[in-house]
Amino acid sequence: MLLIRCPYCEEERPELEFRNAGEAHIARSANITGESDDDFEKFFFIRSNPKGIIYERWRHMHGCARFFNAVRDTVTDKFIMTYKAGEPKPAKVPGVAK
Amino acid sequence: MAKAATRKTAAATPSVERRAALAGQELSATGVKLAVLPTAERISLRAPEASVAALSKALGVTLPRKPKTSASKAGRTALWLGPDEWLVIDEAGKDPLADCAEVTALHSAVGISHRNVAISVTGPAAASAINSGCPQDLSLDAFPVGAASRTILGKVEIVLLRTAEDAFRVECWRSFSDYVFTFLSYAAGDAAA
Numbered sequence: 236m237l238l239i240r241c242p243y244c245e246e247e248r249p250e251l252e253f254r255n256a257g258e259a260h261i262a263r264s265a266n267i268t269g270e271s272d273d274d275f276e277k278f279f280f281i282r283s284n285p286k287g288i289i290y291e292r293w294r295h296m297h298g299c300a301r302f303f304n305a306v307r308d309t310v311t312d313k314f315i316m317t318y319k320a321g322e323p324k325p326a327k328v329p330g331v332a333k
Numbered sequence: 334m335a336k337a338a339t340r341k342t343a344a345a346t347p348s349v350e351r352r353a354a355l356a357g358q359e360l361s362a363t364g365v366k367l368a369v370l371p372t373a374e375r376i377s378l379r380a381p382e383a384s385v386a387a388l389s390k391a392l393g394v395t396l397p398r399k400p401k402t403s404a405s406k407a408g409r410t411a412l413w414l415g416p417d418e419w420l421v422i423d424e425a426g427k428d429p430l431a432d433c434a435e436v437t438a439l440h441s442a443v444g445i446s447h448r449n450v451a452i453s454v455t456g457p458a459a460a461s462a463i464n465s466g467c468p469q470d471l472s473l474d475a476f477p478v479g480a481a482s483r484t485i486l487g488k489v490e491i492v493l494l495r496t497a498e499d500a501f502r503v504e505c506w507r508s509f510s511d512y513v514f515t516f517l518s519y520a521a522g523d524a525a526a
Binding site for chain 1: 400401414415416418468469482483484485490
């Protein structure tokens with residue numbers, strides 16, 4: 236079982252307590268009615284789906300119930316780091332070249 | 334028609350006594366004892382940082398700010414569930430909801446006394462019985478006396494509180510209580526074996 240560090244509980248907790256909540260850092264337009272269909276499609280349906288590092292939202296559903304963000308490698312399934320919701324995308328991810 | 338009328342009269346007679354889910358159920362296995370705890374007053378409390386001091390004063394118990402901790406005073410226990418969320422359990426028969434109602438600071442207190450059922454799991458094998466369905470580390474280093482956490486047991490969500498080195502309080506939703514008690518009964522048997 237994976238151990239995922241919850242930034243609010245400040246410790247690693249078993250995977251079963253968590254839920255994935257999709258890609259992180261997707262900002263909803265402040266003027267959603269003014270969005271063109273193409274822009275709305277991009278915001279609503281199109282996800283990056285990379286091979287490698289992905290930024291995701293996770294929720295500590297059966298714990299503190301808070302949403303937070305995680306950096307995960309889609310190849311190894313390893314969690315590289317987690318940080319609180321609302322914090323900016325980390326410029327440097329530990330242990331990753333580039 | 335006549336039958337329906339009879340039924341109506343029967344319903345009008347003094348109502349039957351209220352019986353809590355699983356009331357009084359107990360189970361003893363080698364090293365583990367399960368018991369359904371008596372009803373208690375409970376509230377779900379949400380409040381921002383600025384209101385915590387005022388609420389702590391009104392409740393008479395300091396709301397814990399550290400993750401996975403609880404505070405207890407005079408039969409009232411406050412469990413940290415999230416950064417702005419607590420579960421307050423009162424076993425002394427006083428109403429924490431009324432105490433919160435006097436606080437003017439921003440908060441949300443919801444009475445959930447009958448939403449939850451509490452089961453005590455005691456004995457030297459208590460931790461291993463709970464661990465058969467709960468993935469958390471329940472060793473004394475990671476989960477000391479007084480530690481509290483929302484977590485899962487088998488397929489349902491529970492709130493777990495360690496009341497002593499070999500005693501836990503398992504809080505689950507009322508409609509899940511039969512599942513939880515049955516799950517723990519089998520787990521107690523396994524832990525004993």
